[in-house]
Amino acid sequence: MSSAAFRVPNGSAAAETDRRAWLRSALARGAQAAPTDVTIAKVETFRMDDALFVKVTASDGSVGWGETDADNPPIMDAFIQNGLRQRVTGQSIWDAERLWDTMFYRQHDHGPGGALAGSISGIDIACWDLRARLLGLSVSQLLGGRYRERIRAYGSFGVGFGRNMTVEQAVAQARTFIAQGFTAVKLRMQMRELNQDSPADPVLTYARAVREAIGPQVDLLVDINNGYSAARGIVMARRLREEFNILFLEEPVSDQTHAETAAVVRAVDVPIIAGEKEYTRWQLRELIVMGQPDILNPDTIKAGGLTEMKKIAVIADTYGKPIICHNTRPTLGTAASLHFIAAIPNCGPLIEFVDVTRHRDLIGCMRRTVVFADGHLQVPTGPGLGVEVDETAVRRRVVR
Amino acid sequence: MSDSTCSRRDFVATTAGALAATTLVPSLGAQPPVTRPMGAVKVTAVKTYKLRQALYVEVQSDAGVSGWGECAPNNKDVVQVFVQTGLVQHVVGRSVWDSEPIWHDCFYANSDLGPSGPLLNAIAGIDIALWDLKGKLAGVPTWQLLGGRYRERQRVYGSFAVDGGRRMTADQAARKAASFVERGYTAVKLRMQIRERNLNPHPDPTIPYVKAVRAAIGPTVELLVDINNGYTAARAIERGRWLQDEMGVRYYEEPTSMQQLHELAQVSEALDLFIVAGENEHSRWQHRDLIDIAKVDVLNPDVSKAGGITEVKRIAALGQATSKRIMLHNTRPGILTHASLAVIASISNAAEYLEYSDPDDYQSLTALSAETLPVVNGELVIPSRPGLGIELDPAAVARAVVA
Numbered sequence: 001m002s003s004a005a006f007r008v009p010n011g012s013a014a015a016e017t018d019r020r021a022w023l024r025s026a027l028a029r030g031a032q033a034a035p036t037d038v039t040i041a042k043v044e045t046f047r048m049d050d051a052l053f054v055k056v057t058a059s060d061g062s063v064g065w066g067e068t069d070a071d072n073p074p075i076m077d078a079f080i081q082n083g084l085r086q087r088v089t090g091q092s093i094w095d096a097e098r099l100w101d102t103m104f105y106r107q108h109d110h111g112p113g114g115a116l117a118g119s120i121s122g123i124d125i126a127c128w129d130l131r132a133r134l135l136g137l138s139v140s141q142l143l144g145g146r147y148r149e150r151i152r153a154y155g156s157f158g159v160g161f162g163r164n165m166t167v168e169q170a171v172a173q174a175r176t177f178i179a180q181g182f183t184a185v186k187l188r189m190q191m192r193e194l195n196q197d198s199p200a201d202p203v204l205t206y207a208r209a210v211r212e213a214i215g216p217q218v219d220l221l222v223d224i225n226n227g228y229s230a231a232r233g234i235v236m237a238r239r240l241r242e243e244f245n246i247l248f249l250e251e252p253v254s255d256q257t258h259a260e261t262a263a264v265v266r267a268v269d270v271p272i273i274a275g276e277k278e279y280t281r282w283q284l285r286e287l288i289v290m291g292q293p294d295i296l297n298p299d300t301i302k303a304g305g306l307t308e309m310k311k312i313a314v315i316a317d318t319y320g321k322p323i324i325c326h327n328t329r330p331t332l333g334t335a336a337s338l339h340f341i342a343a344i345p346n347c348g349p350l351i352e353f354v355d356v357t358r359h360r361d362l363i364g365c366m367r368r369t370v371v372f373a374d375g376h377l378q379v380p381t382g383p384g385l386g387v388e389v390d391e392t393a394v395r396r397r398v399v400r
Numbered sequence: 401m402s403d404s405t406c407s408r409r410d411f412v413a414t415t416a417g418a419l420a421a422t423t424l425v426p427s428l429g430a431q432p433p434v435t436r437p438m439g440a441v442k443v444t445a446v447k448t449y450k451l452r453q454a455l456y457v458e459v460q461s462d463a464g465v466s467g468w469g470e471c472a473p474n475n476k477d478v479v480q481v482f483v484q485t486g487l488v489q490h491v492v493g494r495s496v497w498d499s500e501p502i503w504h505d506c507f508y509a510n511s512d513l514g515p516s517g518p519l520l521n522a523i524a525g526i527d528i529a530l531w532d533l534k535g536k537l538a539g540v541p542t543w544q545l546l547g548g549r550y551r552e553r554q555r556v557y558g559s560f561a562v563d564g565g566r567r568m569t570a571d572q573a574a575r576k577a578a579s580f581v582e583r584g585y586t587a588v589k590l591r592m593q594i595r596e597r598n599l600n601p602h603p604d605p606t607i608p609y610v611k612a613v614r615a616a617i618g619p620t621v622e623l624l625v626d627i628n629n630g631y632t633a634a635r636a637i638e639r640g641r642w643l644q645d646e647m648g649v650r651y652y653e654e655p656t657s658m659q660q661l662h663e664l665a666q667v668s669e670a671l672d673l674f675i676v677a678g679e680n681e682h683s684r685w686q687h688r689d690l691i692d693i694a695k696v697d698v699l700n701p702d703v704s705k706a707g708g709i710t711e712v713k714r715i716a717a718l719g720q721a722t723s724k725r726i727m728l729h730n731t732r733p734g735i736l737t738h739a740s741l742a743v744i745a746s747i748s749n750a751a752e753y754l755e756y757s758d759p760d761d762y763q764s765l766t767a768l769s770a771e772t773l774p775v776v777n778g779e780l781v782i783p784s785r786p787g788l789g790i791e792l793d794p795a796a797v798a799r800a801v802v803a
Binding site for chain 1: 438
């Protein structure tokens with residue numbers, strides 16, 4: 001630290017002495033900085049049947065919690081325990097982006113999306129929770145500030161291509177959402193590529209029944225879950241729009257064929273959503289440039305966590321695309337998504353949410369969780385993610 | 401944020417905060433420090449300081465701490481009025497932590513005046529000041545709030561301009577380049593400043609100036625060449641080959657007009673040089689076009705032009721998604737250099753150099769702070785003091801204001 005470079009043009013000797021004294025005190029003050037040296041001491045996973053929580057403990061004893069994708073908790077658990085944990089332990093808690101890079105580039109021979117991105121997400125979210133708590137801020141404040149304090153949610157349910165839920169059960173579920181205060185619902189057909197263009201396609205039957213049950217005022221979204229070719233996707237998008245006034249159509253075609261997505265987007269007026277199966281900035285950018293969907297729905301606990309979602313939001317905004325978070329986990333994952341949504345300009349404006357009565361045991365593991373009221377999810381105010389885990393309750397639900 | 405659970409770290413309880421409230425901004429010393437959670441601190445005022453060589457912005461808070469920012473120095477009068485009449489009302493009264501929503505409101509309230517140039521320069525000054533302020537409040541370096549640190553020092557190139565040959569002779573340019581090397585710089589950039597209004601000059605001053613500079617610095621020092629938009633694509637390709645083959649140049653900046661992205665794409669596709677552009681593109685959208693249309697290799701946004709730290713972080717994310725490196729444009733020692741270093745510390749795709757102008761040419765600015773970052777072995781050390789790590793003397797800044 002050189003002081004010789006300090007020059008005072010046209011200054012009196014007395015003024016210079018005063019200023020030097022002031023500056024010396026300022027420099028000395030600045031030198032004793034804040035909790036810059038806090039490192040990651042421990043990464044623990046808590047695997048339940050319906051969730052995988054991640055707890056990060058820092059060298060000063062501070063704790064942060066995160067959640068990964070629950071598509072296959074044993075695999076995510078193993079990835080964190082055997083591939084990622086060792087890479088971040090001992091590292092500065094503050095190096096969010098470098099930690100992300102380290103986890104990703106050390107493991108991406110296993111594929112750059114899916115399990116790796118989901119596993120990184122859990123650690124990344126826990127680290128953001130911890131960082132914000134160290135400063136006494138909410139995560140959204142640390143991510144650049146809050147554009148909004150609440151976000152309208154749509155109630156989401158899947159019918160397993162007609163196998164998991166009858167039409168009557170789907171109607172009952174939609175009515176439950178309305179009773180809970182939702183003003184929008186999403187019917188997930190879960191048709192998949194395996195049933196592509198099936199002649200037994202029940203989507204019109206389900207959409208008609210759900211629309212009749214919820215009435216004309218509630219917004220209806222339909223998710224095909226990748227079940228059509230472009231040609232059939234175009235036909236069905238038009239019918240669903242004209243006959244049932246759907247708000248959005250999600251993933252009508254395979255997520256492996258962005259050109260088909262683009263063909264549907266160009267042909268129809270109903271906005272097309274895609275992005276739950278794209279992970280990281282690179283895959284979302286390819287989806288935007290090649291698939292050209294109207295709206296993106298990356299998932300905070302799948303696509304790489306809050307660090308990556310902020311980058312995805314920048315790319316989406318730069319190409320004029322709003323984001324409606326894919327969001328299927330009722331506690332930590334939803335809290336993380338709410339802080340993300342609060343901190344980006346290009347928000348849907350909607351977020352996916354679930355029927356909480358189907359997740360009572362998991363929600364019971366929280367001392368404080370997200371608040372849904374008047375059809376909206378409220379962005380928690382912090383500290384950190386603004387929700388509190390009951391670790392004892394979590395431990396009782398852990399499976400081995 | 402009235403939630404008392406957030407006040408785990410009451411702001412005034414921190415060492416940096418308590419001292420800052422009484423001494424960092426002497427002009428506010430009469431105000432009692434506000435006891436409140438750090439997350440509830442609000443902006444109270446935005447001040448601009450038009451100096452001979454810069455336009456500084458001070459964002460004051462109700463915690464008694466100020467953050468300092470800098471707008472690009474192109475037409476300081478216009479940008480100063482922009483800040484004072486177009487932006488201040490979107491900043492005062494807001495949470496200091498809402499730097500992104502503040503950016504958003506400043507931009508969309510004024511974008512009818514053009515989504516580039518003075519608007520983005522003006523936003524930059526406020527945004528940089530907010531990031532300085534947030535770091536000071538938290539007692540951490542700004543890069544720590546930007547996602548952490550990838551590096552502790554940054555190599556610079558010494559940058560100087562010849563105004564198409566009018567400002568200095570080739571001999572003088574050679575001496576200027578050699579003076580950087582004598583002070584330890586390992587790279588220099590020759591800015592030809594040919595400009596669109598002097599397109600494809602004949603004879604081309606680039607040839608004698610590059611020859612003179614290369615002879616003065618020897619074969620091992622990196623020589624970057626900036627045409628400043630003076631060629632058409634055909635001439636740019638021809639001259640680029642000569643620069644690469646005969647003069648050992650690797651970085652070739654803005655050879656064609658900033659208005660002709662397709663011409664720049666022709667140059668990018670024809671040459672193996674690293675094509676650099678971005679000082680005249682001031683938003684994420686304009687940098688997207690540099691990437692997608694002009695196909696440049698390296699982006700060089702300027703933190704004091706391109707909307708500040710918030711926007712340049714976004715541009716860096718775009719670069720990360722498209723394998724583009726970021727080599728920041730940076731023409732001022734002081735606040736701007738500190739802000740540039742905060743960004744560079746926190747991005748994975750920083751290029752090997754940061755631009756740095758000769759601090760001896762900006763003594764009216766370097767006199768305002770406790771120290772000017774020294775270039776050691778061609779590198780700047782990234783500051784680790786709270787905020788941007790620059791300790792300005794506010795009274796000296798106020799005295800340096802010009803009409």
